[in-house]
Amino acid sequence: MSNSSFYADAPILHVNLNDKSIRREQIPRDLFEKYLGGRGLGVKLIYDNLAPGTDALSPDNLLIFAVGPSTATRVPTGGRFVVVTKSPTTGTIFDSHAGGYFGAQLRRAGFAAIVFHGKSDSPVYLWINNDDVEIRDASNIWGKDVYEATDALLEETDPKAQVACIGPAGENLGLMAAIMTDKHRAAGRGGVGAVMGSKHLKAVVAKGTGEVGSHDPERLNNAVEWSRRLIKKNAVTNNSLPIYGTPVLVSVANELGMLPTNNFQEGTFNDAEGVSGEKLLERFSAGTYNCHGCPIGCGRISQIDGKKMGGPEYESLWALGPQCGINDLEWITIANDRCNHLGLDTISTGSTIGAAMELVEKGKLDAPLKFGETEGVLEIIEDMAHMRGLGAEMSEGSKRLAERYGAPELAMQVKGLELPAYDPRGAQGHALGYATSNRGGCHLRSYLIGPEVLGSPVLVDRDRSDGKADLVMLYQDISAAMDCMVVCRFTNFAWPIDVYAEMISAGTGIELSGRDLLKVGERIYNLERLFNIREGITGKDDTLPPRFFKPLPEGNSRNRVVHLDEMLKEYYKLRGWDKDGKPTKDTLKKLDLPVS
Amino acid sequence: MDLTVEKLVKMIDHTLLKPEGTKVKVKQLCDEAITYDFVAICINSTHIEYAVELLKDTDVQVCVVVGFPLGASLSSVKAFETEESVKRGAHEIDMVMNVGALRDENFDLVQKDIEAVVAASGDAHVKVILETGLLTDDQKRKACLICKDAGADFVKTSTGFGPMGATPHDVRLMRETVGPKMGVKAAGGIRNFKDAWRVIEAGADRLGTSAGVAIVEDFRWAQYSDSWMAPDRPCWTCPSRMANMAKQPKEVYKWYKERCLTCPDKEHNVFND
Numbered sequence: 001m002s003n004s005s006f007y008a009d010a011p012i013l014h015v016n017l018n019d020k021s022i023r024r025e026q027i028p029r030d031l032f033e034k035y036l037g038g039r040g041l042g043v044k045l046i047y048d049n050l051a052p053g054t055d056a057l058s059p060d061n062l063l064i065f066a067v068g069p070s071t072a073t074r075v076p077t078g079g080r081f082v083v084v085t086k087s088p089t090t091g092t093i094f095d096s097h098a099g100g101y102f103g104a105q106l107r108r109a110g111f112a113a114i115v116f117h118g119k120s121d122s123p124v125y126l127w128i129n130n131d132d133v134e135i136r137d138a139s140n141i142w143g144k145d146v147y148e149a150t151d152a153l154l155e156e157t158d159p160k161a162q163v164a165c166i167g168p169a170g171e172n173l174g175l176m177a178a179i180m181t182d183k184h185r186a187a188g189r190g191g192v193g194a195v196m197g198s199k200h201l202k203a204v205v206a207k208g209t210g211e212v213g214s215h216d217p218e219r220l221n222n223a224v225e226w227s228r229r230l231i232k233k234n235a236v237t238n239n240s241l242p243i244y245g246t247p248v249l250v251s252v253a254n255e256l257g258m259l260p261t262n263n264f265q266e267g268t269f270n271d272a273e274g275v276s277g278e279k280l281l282e283r284f285s286a287g288t289y290n291c292h293g294c295p296i297g298c299g300r301i302s303q304i305d306g307k308k309m310g311g312p313e314y315e316s317l318w319a320l321g322p323q324c325g326i327n328d329l330e331w332i333t334i335a336n337d338r339c340n341h342l343g344l345d346t347i348s349t350g351s352t353i354g355a356a357m358e359l360v361e362k363g364k365l366d367a368p369l370k371f372g373e374t375e376g377v378l379e380i381i382e383d384m385a386h387m388r389g390l391g392a393e394m395s396e397g398s399k400r401l402a403e404r405y406g407a408p409e410l411a412m413q414v415k416g417l418e419l420p421a422y423d424p425r426g427a428q429g430h431a432l433g434y435a436t437s438n439r440g441g442c443h444l445r446s447y448l449i450g451p452e453v454l455g456s457p458v459l460v461d462r463d464r465s466d467g468k469a470d471l472v473m474l475y476q477d478i479s480a481a482m483d484c485m486v487v488c489r490f491t492n493f494a495w496p497i498d499v500y501a502e503m504i505s506a507g508t509g510i511e512l513s514g515r516d517l518l519k520v521g522e523r524i525y526n527l528e529r530l531f532n533i534r535e536g537i538t539g540k541d542d543t544l545p546p547r548f549f550k551p552l553p554e555g556n557s558r559n560r561v562v563h564l565d566e567m568l569k570e571y572y573k574l575r576g577w578d579k580d581g582k583p584t585k586d587t588l589k590k591l592d593l594p595v596s
Numbered sequence: 597m598d599l600t601v602e603k604l605v606k607m608i609d610h611t612l613l614k615p616e617g618t619k620v621k622v623k624q625l626c627d628e629a630i631t632y633d634f635v636a637i638c639i640n641s642t643h644i645e646y647a648v649e650l651l652k653d654t655d656v657q658v659c660v661v662v663g664f665p666l667g668a669s670l671s672s673v674k675a676f677e678t679e680e681s682v683k684r685g686a687h688e689i690d691m692v693m694n695v696g697a698l699r700d701e702n703f704d705l706v707q708k709d710i711e712a713v714v715a716a717s718g719d720a721h722v723k724v725i726l727e728t729g730l731l732t733d734d735q736k737r738k739a740c741l742i743c744k745d746a747g748a749d750f751v752k753t754s755t756g757f758g759p760m761g762a763t764p765h766d767v768r769l770m771r772e773t774v775g776p777k778m779g780v781k782a783a784g785g786i787r788n789f790k791d792a793w794r795v796i797e798a799g800a801d802r803l804g805t806s807a808g809v810a811i812v813e814d815f816r817w818a819q820y821s822d823s824w825m826a827p828d829r830p831c832w833t834c835p836s837r838m839a840n841m842a843k844q845p846k847e848v849y850k851w852y853k854e855r856c857l858t859c860p861d862k863e864h865n866v867f868n869d
Binding site: 229230233234451455457458459460461464466467468470471474496497498514515518 | 788807809813820828
């Protein structure tokens with residue numbers, strides 16, 4: 001083990017794949033205090049060290065795996081990791097998160113983060129065995145799918161280790177390539193797997209047996225007990241998610257007319273019951289999956305014809321199902337499993353297939369794809385991972401595909417990232433969150449589905465646009481802050497801000513109030529914004545596809561459109577940004593960020 | 597409203613009235629009441645002695661329900677249940693009014709029923725549950741006046757087992773009827789801090805809820821945004837919206853629904869919100 005049981009003392013591992021050199025660097029104290037770790041640490045390192053205009057798939061891009069001060073401590077859900085890089089899909093800075101067990105192993109091996117530089121001339125993987133770090137040849141593993149590669153790497157290293165790897169999609173630089181861990185948990189979005197593939201890095205394998213310390217163990221224990229009690233008292237974290245997993249949302253979204261169907265042309269799926277969480281439980285459930293240190297256990301294990309497979313989770317089930325008009329739950333589960341094997345982001349994969357189906361429907365594309373039909377779709381998925389034929393075009397995502405065929409308005413994306421499983425016309429705040437997300441079409445930067453749909457912590461009127469800028473900013477900032485701890489977003493159903501602040505204070509010795517923690521999140525959000533502006537992404541990109549400014553024809557979100565302009569003005573004002581969405585000098589000074 | 601966590605916890609009766617409630621759940625209820633310093637726990641009488649033992653040497657009061665949840669038992673049985681409960685350590689009694697008698701306009705029976713419990717309660721406070729979802733507004737007003745005359749300390753909206761829970765409309769009506777000195781307890785369907793805030797603003801000074809922990813914890817969110825407290829659509833909290841023909845007497849159900857026709861906010865009455 002390294003000599004670093006405290007996160008602040010844990011080194012950042014710099015791995016240069018050009019010359020195969022490895023060095024350790026201490027986290028600068030100032031950086032730790034202002035950015036804490038995880039996403040904040042990664043964003044700061046990328047902002048400071050990546051030259052503007054760097055091609056995301058060039059050797060010059062940096063690929064960072066980071067954990068946080070809560071990782072592998074007693075903090076519930078503290079076993080996750082975050083990947084931060086410049087996305088080849090969006091051109092923005094990008095943080096992509098995964099559960100499983102890898103994060104805890106990396107932290108217990110003694111590290112705070114790994115920064116990959118350069119590009120190896122042949123396929124390699126990184127083997128971290130506590131303090132011993134080694135770049136190993138991966139020639140015999142390159143070409144294997146995620147499951148085969150994971151098994152081979154565990155056999156070659158240690159069966160108790162944990163693997164984060166890419167599949168064929170990442171090797172072939174597909175823009176929806178994920179980094180997979182424990183076979184079916186994904187740092188899915190933004191093409192982070194393609195960045196890994198561009199470096200000829202097949203995998204990172206970590207095994208750690210060290211202890212992870214905290215500044216005030218007794219105080220942290222009290223905070224942990226508090227947090228566990230809240231998880232047990234919350235209906236979402238104690239009932240809905242453990243019993244049905246995230247697919248519980250199928251029925252909820254459909255009832256509100258917000259379940260995007262046939263590429264967001266409708267908000268109600270006639271066969272929603274057949275693809276619901278309840279039906280998944282009845283037909284295919286073979287157990288649940290808990291990530292490291294998680295008392296919730298939202299993960300699904302399904303079984304079809306005697307074969308067990310991970311998932312599907314709500315977003316995956318929607319993308320490969322209602323988004324494509326497909327109602328065959330067995331097929332959806334199998335297609336999801338194929339995406340996991342190939343290392344594909346299921347949201348972008350399914351959403352792009354849905355866009356292709358609409359291109360065909362509108363006569364823009366000639367291909368054997370049709371809403372509601374599964375025939376040929378599994379083959380398309382394989383082609384997307386292996387860059388073959390139409391699959392190669394689709395592997396670039398819906399934005400590039402729809403532009404290529406002369407109908408950019410049919411891509412349901414923001415900043416090049418496919419939108420997830422909630423029609424924004426049904427929830428104004430969530431719509432604003434999509435538009436202003438620093439990483440493009442994402443539901444997790446500000447999950448206003450909590451208050452607008454699920455009533456957590458309280459139900460707010462999903463149709464009102466006033467007051468939503470305030471809530472979006474609040475959720476974006478607390479989400480960024482919890483991503484520094486690198487804990488699961490679902491804790492947010494049960495924990496108020498003060499719980500996170502107490503855990504950070506007890507764990508690190510940096511005394512933070514809830515408001516201090518929000519300021520950390522605000523700092524990160526603004527630094528990401530500065531990065532994106534530096535890359536030429538502006539307020540004009542804070543928008544939504546034109547479809548969302550026309551009403552849905554039927555269902556319980558009918559006759560609604562997104563009132564983006566009025567919310568955006570209010571949002572920029574609250575953020576302290578100018579009319580073009582650029583942080584003002586006063587805002588940057590207030591947040592102790594560089595004023596250029 | 598000048599509401600703090602400290603004030604809020606002193607309004608909450610932390611409640612467990614489910615028939616399947618076990619000793620483990622009662623223990624959890626009491627532990628939480630001590631941790632959060634709730635004013636009382638509210639339980640079925642079968643758990644009194646266990647709860648009293650768990651809460652000895654604390655300020656948490658033990659409140660026990662009587663004639664629960666129907667209110668249709670004999671007055672002598674309610675009185676006996678009250679006397680036994682107080683003897684075993686109950687500090688507060690939440691009795692269910694004889695709702696059928698009130699609807700029969702047998703007001704004398706209703707009053708005597710309450711008086712019997714008040715007489716048997718000793719020093720314990722008596723709250724009378726009206727089960728507002730079974731009554732029209734005129735019947736609620738009449739019930740409040742009877743409770744006051746009978747010497748009860750509180751009027752309370754609902755059992756949580758009836759057709760609807762506490763609504764700001766009912767709490768406001770009850771407060772206006774009983775005046776400022778008598779207690780008004782809102783109970784049933786209070787699941788988050790905004791539900792709590794609404795009924796407190798309407799005049800409740802006690803809340804019965806099984807979500808006390810979530811209400812207090814989530815109340816911490818309130819300090820971070822004013823948007824939580826933005827006004828809701830009027831129909832969201834209106835008892836007419838919650839009316840249910842399967843659970844209410846036909847004429848009561850019709851009375852609730854007919855209010856919608858003349859409601860000044862009726863343009864908000866859409867069912868896809």
